[in-house]
Amino acid sequence: MKKFSTLMLFLLVYSGFTQEVKRESHQIIEPRSIYLNGGMRSNFGGKSRTYLKIDLPPNTVQWYYSFSTSKGKSGVKNLNLALQVSSLFSGSGAITSTALSSIKVPSGSGSIDVYLCDRENIDLFYDKADRKGSTFYHIMEGTVENTKQAVVQINDVKTNTWYLGLKNPSSLDGINISIEVVAITEKVIIETKSQEQEKAELYGNLGWAQFENGNYLKCIAYCDKANAAYKLGWVNANKGLAQLIIGQEDMATETYINAISLIKKQPNPDYIFKEVVKDIDNALKVNPELKGAQEIKKIIGWQ
Template sequence: MIKQTVLFIFFLFFIRITAVGQTTEKAIELIQPQTIYVNSVVSMAGKSRKVISFQLPQNTIRWYYCFSAFRNAQEVQNVKNTYNLFSKLSLIIDQSGTTSSAISFLGSPPGANYCDVYLLNSGNDVSVFESKSDYLGNSYYYNRQGSRQNFISGVVDVTDPNNLTGWQYIGLKNTDLNNGVSVVLQVVAIVYDEPKTNGWTALVKQQVYEKIKDNMKKSLDGQVKEDDIANLAGCIMTKLTHDYTPQQISAFAEYELKPIFARFSEYCYNELGLNFTNVVPVQAVIDPKKIIGKWRDQNSTFSIMEYGMLFITWDTGRFASGSWKINGNKLLFTFNSWLSTTEYLILELTNNKLKYKGTGSDKTIWDATKSGGF
């Protein structure tokens, strides 16, 4: 039974894998030490504003740029030869596994002259910045954390979530009227480099396992021991992660996932020696209005009325009155004659069908058909 009914309800969802969680970090050099000449404001020979663009790799958690400004060409070459941001960050990762406090250990490269550096918000700001149309009333926008004015040299770390994906744009602005400036720029991104087994990280495996286990618990609602649910979910995850990568699972449609989970479920159900006799999934969403009416099940006729009133006649001739209410996915009958409450799991409720099962010692599954309304 479980292979054909319960498990489909557990697992009919798409597992979308996102790269989250921290294990180790890796430095990726995006711009090697590069020299950019930014002309003076009044010079007609070149531009006093320039933009350097680059795309961040997936899973970037922070990135750094190193900046030095000189007028002397020899000093520019010395910086390129002596200060390598990528090497420094790689060494920090090798020694500590993380760059969370790296800015304290990177120091600053030498510099001698001023230049403004703006981390522009988007590509839309590039044309305004480069064309100087801000002088005509237009505006360009930039990230203050990642920008510096009157900057001589230093290392800037960028951690703003708005600047950790996609294309980034560093604008260089020389405010000196008469003298151009040479800028040495380096850019390094830090990404999570997570150990994987068949493409699965430990964190993602745990997340999917918890998702499967939670769906089981909600669907079975106390009909199966939690240890059995945990063992079944663990077995299914072991099979799933062994046979398929996260990318393969993410690419499957629902109709493709059905037979996969059914096969794994059947294997694990038998391998673990589980017994889910009379186990039926409960209905997740209950509309109380649908339960109002006259019903007939295997051994009684009962009327569920508005305002919580209940009347039932058994085929033996006994009858009773009382009250009813719905609590989550449970139906509760309280009878006036013996002042006790009987609790049922609602397995299915439609306009004309009610399937329910006792939560006590009687595990009978009752099927009721609506014969009329009020």
């Protein structure tokens, strides 16, 4: 049976305090509609380029902008970027690249160019330096060209003030742009452990040592001692696994339900859930017919 070696090391290294990463989303630019004239027609009124100022909040780890387009002056679209980002990335779970694909944006009907620039180069962009024999520089990660709609993720530019330059590449047709900008911040919160919590962790580690030696009843006894001092999610998961192995399926299910509730409220829930599932999988390798194990894995998967 594979033990919680990494988790136990985490607990020992941070003896005396716990560390939690708090993640929040911040709407930098509220949804807005911007109309840009065609390049040639802008000579007679209106404009074919504009820009948005992006003041990144402290502790930004990544930020997003989404946009969609409509031909002509009408066609405001609901992007819901802030709501979608908040639901995906708030809390302490890992930020995954695959999550980006789940953010939805309405289909557009006309193409625009968007350039991520600093203060000096956004002035050159707005002054159309590229049309006057000069140039401007931009950050490739936050730039898209000839695009009707997109969700763009920026990971490398995380501090200070930046600018999104918006350009209508058409010489004749005007275009309406719906755009929104959201940043994600992370803050490490350190909390001092109580004497009761440290005592519970020690009993929990002793219980797991008994589990590894095949002494499942002693494992359960030490877990109960831990719970009497301070309830920890991973300790209850260990107890539940020991109960499964000795055939106490109903009791194990109840213990795992308590474990899940605790894990969700305590630091590093995603990591601990992963380790809990690993231990159940290892138990199934030893006994593929272990009653209740698959059902408990499904419950954990719903979290």
